[in-house]
Structure formats: structure tokens, C-alpha cells
Amino acid sequence: MRQRVVRVALTAALVAVVLLAVPLALAIRSTLYADQRDTLERAALSGAVRVSPDYVTGDPVELPAPPAGGRLGLYDPALRLRAGTGPRTGDTVVRRALAAEVVRGRAGGDLVVAVPVSHDEQVIGVVRASSPASAVRDRVLLAWAVLAGVCALALTVAVLVARRQARVLAAPLEDLSRHSRAVTAGDLSARAASSNVAEIDQVARTHNEMLHSLTELLRHERDFTANASHQLRTPLTGLQLTLEAGLAEDDDARLRPVIEETLATTRRLHDTVEEVLRLSRSRGRSGSVTPDTMVSRLVRDTEGRWHGLFAGDGRRLECETRDVPDDVLVPGAPVSEILGILLDNARVHGRGTVRLTVRDLEDALAFDVGDEGEVEVEGGGEGGTARLFDRGHSGGGPGEGIGLALARDLAVSLGGRLSLAGRRPATFTLLVPVRQEGEDVKGGG
Structure with a gap:
């Protein structure tokens, strides 16, 4: 939770910084280059004002001081340097300025501005001002470095604020999670405290x-x-x-x-x-302690209890144990109750011979209760099979359709499982963890 809040805040801050910093960086670069060209143009104009038309006859020309780190020179129409500093021969920028227009450009790594000198509507010379482009580039890089530092500071502040806000938001949720775990552990007195959110x-x-x-x-x-x-x-x-x-x-x-x-x-x-x-008292706790009974005795008691009822209906009940050791113990009362529900279900809804078979699965016993009838599952598939164990599934009146649901709950309370093993013939299987005499439970269903 906290890390997610920090990531969201940092992402938002990063997007905002990028959207602001990139245009600002481009604007800084453009502004610094434009300022330098304006400085060169002012210097060239100042020099052009001081040029007398008589310079062509040898009159000396006094040009102002060039820009810091730059050069300022006067060129005649023949592109020769007559005063100041600069290339001895005028370049393309000077040649274009002879057409009576102010020209800005680059030449040999320098920023160059050329201003024409006119007399009697004729161009009698060109004042050329230049400075190294590297000086402007250094200023641009310095400004970008300052901007990057400001962005880094902004992101750092954003992270610190986001972490603080994450703590404010996550603390009550973590407290609610702790109280929920306490309730799950059985403490129903736990209550979540209020927060400022x-x-x-x-x-x-x-x-x-x-x-x-x-x-x-x-x-x-x-x-x-x-x-x-x-x-x-x-x-x-x-x-x-x-x-x-x-x-x-x-x-x-x-x-x-x-x-x-x-x-x-x-x-x-x-x-x-x-x-x-x-x-009811042990709801939610599997494997609650109940008296154990020998499997052979449990099967005998079950057969004795239900044989007469099936015989009265003209049906047979067959009970069988397959390779089950004599010292295997199971919780007597709940297993007997589950078998009673399954046998009663087979007596009421099934037909033909009913068979109770006990199989040894090493760490568990499988009690199979089947008859010669068929189980109808609404909707089919696993969903329909699962609905067999829902309370009221039979659609009868109050109290109807709870037998299989009760049997399933009893099986779960023992750490076992009750399931429909076959639809035709109808067969239900109860898996129960077992133990030998004097031993703890060996495994769960």
C-alpha cells in the first residue's frame, strides 16, 4: 500500500516535471542565443553610427569596444577589413549585408551579426560583430544544470511528501487489517479505530x-x-x-x-x-476431540441398526470392510451419524441393495455408501454436485434437505471430506483421517 502510493505520487510528479522542464529548457536555450545575437546587433549598430563616409579616403575609424570575448570590424564593399577585428576578408554574412539588410548567422563556430553602413542611399560598408557560440553554449548548459537540480529537488520533496501521505493513508488500513486478523483468530471484541481519512x-x-x-x-x-x-x-x-x-x-x-x-x-x-x-460449538474448528471407536465395531453397530429397516422395506443391506486393520480408530459418534444420514438417504431416495464398504487408504478410511439408484444433479457438472450438499436443496418444507449438508459439516469438523463419488449407481464417499491405538491422527481427508 505504502509503496504503491509513493509510486503513484512519484510518477505524477515526474510527469509534471518533464512536462514543465523540457519546454522550459528549450525556452532557456532559445532566449540565451537570442540575447547574445541582440547584444552583437547592438554593438554592430553602435559601430555603424560611428563610421564616417570619408573612411574610404583613409579617414581613421574609431569603433566601439567589441562584445566581451568577441570581435567587431568594418568591411568595405570590396570585403576588405578596414578597421577593428575579424577575418581579413568578409564572409558570406558580410556579403549578404551589402544588400542593405541586417544579417544574423553563423560562421566558423561564431555567432555573427552584420549591419550595413549607408550614405546617400548607398551601402558604403558593413560592420561585422561576432562572438564564439561555445560561450553561449556553456551558459545554456549551466542553466540546464540549475534546472535539473531544481527538478531533482522537486522530485525529492515529492517523494518525502508522498511517503508521509502513504503513512497517513496506510496506517488506518493496516490497523483495520490487524483487527480483522484478530477477529479471524477469535477475538470478537476487536474494533477498528477511527482516522483522519x-x-x-x-x-x-x-x-x-x-x-x-x-x-x-x-x-x-x-x-x-x-x-x-x-x-x-x-x-x-x-x-x-x-x-x-x-x-x-x-x-x-x-x-x-x-x-x-x-x-x-x-x-x-x-x-x-x-x-x-x-x-455447533466447534464451528470453524476441524478435528475436534470425540471418543474413538474401532471400525469393525462401528460397522457392526451400523449394520445392526439399519438391517431391520431395510428388510422391512424388502431391501438388502450389505456391509464389508476391505483389508482394514483391527486397531484402526475413528471418531465414533460423528462417523456413525454421517453413515446414518447416508443410509437414510439411500433408503428414502435410492433403490435396490444398499452397500456399505470400508476401504483402507493408509492415512485415511473411505466409507462408500451406494445403492442401485441414480442421483439427479441439477445443471450438471461440479456446480450441480456441490448443490447437493446445500441446505434445502431437496426443495421440501422447513427442516427438509439438511441431511447431506449436516453430514458434510460433520465430515469437515473431523478434518475429512464427503463427496458424491458416482451418480449411477449412486455412491457417496466419506474420507476420515484415522489413527492406530495410542497414536495421534495420522492424516486428514
Whole structure:
């Protein structure tokens, strides 16, 4: 930011200096040469006034002093030097002046001005004034050097001013960036300070207002989570206690399996509530700590829970683990919840035999859940596949179409990934990082 401001200011100053200095340099050069020619012309005119017509008969001529470093001479119509200093024979400039006109020109590296001397409407001589052009050139170079120094000083001042202005402009933006990083790190109390720049202050105010709104939204969400936790846990716990008491007291062989199944369902519902609440509390943090479960046990429990439901619909559920070591651990509750969502999705929207396959990928496990149906993707391509995991994608009423979205969020919270592996037959793949007993997580999905 600072360097960009300095570059912009320096570029603008450089363009302004060039646009001003180049014409000024040319004007200085033209002016100095014109002044020198004017000086020579004045000297020649002064000499022409002093020339008497009798000089042709030998009368002496007293010419004024020549210009500094120059020469002043009188030439007769035969181009001979009769008085003063200069070439012994008149040059082209003198010859042209014999036509009764003042001539300015160059000759042999000198600036030359020739003024005719007239008497009775006849030119009786020419006064020639000259000076070295190098003297004027030196003055031009000196003036250009002074001009270049002034331009350099102007650019230096421009850089210093630009750097100061860059600090003034960049400081509040850098402060806003620091506060944004603090918010990203979890400090929701960070607020951007005001500055003396109206536009940046507007951005800071908008940032603070947005942060305040987000803070309030998160507070309401936490309050809702706490309230939902209390309101759901209490009746579930009471229901479990009632079922356990009924199971202990009732000896009816017909009711006992029903009570046991209902009790198992309430426990799974309790685990689901706990997992959803854990996901809400750990939003934005992957790999949150959850109890680990052996993969083989997880697959057995899942098969036992869902086999009867599929059998009741006249469908089969096949579970298989391919070369998965017995000591591999995965977070039990969230993985079980994700598999439950995928199996329920296959039960409701799929058809035919449903297969749950676990594959070992060394640092991760792949859980494939597929059936014999087909997944219809709106729009096709990766965009359509991604919309499968959007909340409300199914287009149903309130609460509909959140299963796959919840499963995806649970997978991300574990450091894994959930994706659609195949559209026909429909197959979803869950990648979960694993670890051996007594080891930390080996890798993420």
C-alpha cells in the first residue's frame, strides 16, 4: 500500500516535471542565443553610427569596444577589413549585408551579426560583430544544470511528501487489517479505530457495525444452542429413565423387545443431539476431540441398526470392510451419524441393495455408501454436485434437505471430506483421517 502510493505520487510528479522542464529548457536555450545575437546587433549598430563616409579616403575609424570575448570590424564593399577585428576578408554574412539588410548567422563556430553602413542611399560598408557560440553554449548548459537540480529537488520533496501521505493513508488500513486478523483468530471484541481519512473511517465504521452484528448473531446462536441442549436433554433423559425402569419391572416377553428397541432409539437420538450440539460449538474448528471407536465395531453397530429397516422395506443391506486393520480408530459418534444420514438417504431416495464398504487408504478410511439408484444433479457438472450438499436443496418444507449438508459439516469438523463419488449407481464417499491405538491422527481427508 505504502509503496504503491509513493509510486503513484512519484510518477505524477515526474510527469509534471518533464512536462514543465523540457519546454522550459528549450525556452532557456532559445532566449540565451537570442540575447547574445541582440547584444552583437547592438554593438554592430553602435559601430555603424560611428563610421564616417570619408573612411574610404583613409579617414581613421574609431569603433566601439567589441562584445566581451568577441570581435567587431568594418568591411568595405570590396570585403576588405578596414578597421577593428575579424577575418581579413568578409564572409558570406558580410556579403549578404551589402544588400542593405541586417544579417544574423553563423560562421566558423561564431555567432555573427552584420549591419550595413549607408550614405546617400548607398551601402558604403558593413560592420561585422561576432562572438564564439561555445560561450553561449556553456551558459545554456549551466542553466540546464540549475534546472535539473531544481527538478531533482522537486522530485525529492515529492517523494518525502508522498511517503508521509502513504503513512497517513496506510496506517488506518493496516490497523483495520490487524483487527480483522484478530477477529479471524477469535477475538470478537476487536474494533477498528477511527482516522483522519473520511473514506477509511467509513470502511472502519462499516467493519465495526458488521462485527457487532455478527457478534450478536453468534451470541443468539450460542443462547439457542444452550437452550436447545437443556430443553432436549432433559426430556430425553427422562424418557430413557422411564424406559429403563419399565424394562426392569416388566416381564412381558412381548413388550420387552419393543421397550429395548425404543430405549436404543432414544439413546441414538440423544447421541445425535449431542453430536449436532458439538458441531455447533466447534464451528470453524476441524478435528475436534470425540471418543474413538474401532471400525469393525462401528460397522457392526451400523449394520445392526439399519438391517431391520431395510428388510422391512424388502431391501438388502450389505456391509464389508476391505483389508482394514483391527486397531484402526475413528471418531465414533460423528462417523456413525454421517453413515446414518447416508443410509437414510439411500433408503428414502435410492433403490435396490444398499452397500456399505470400508476401504483402507493408509492415512485415511473411505466409507462408500451406494445403492442401485441414480442421483439427479441439477445443471450438471461440479456446480450441480456441490448443490447437493446445500441446505434445502431437496426443495421440501422447513427442516427438509439438511441431511447431506449436516453430514458434510460433520465430515469437515473431523478434518475429512464427503463427496458424491458416482451418480449411477449412486455412491457417496466419506474420507476420515484415522489413527492406530495410542497414536495421534495420522492424516486428514
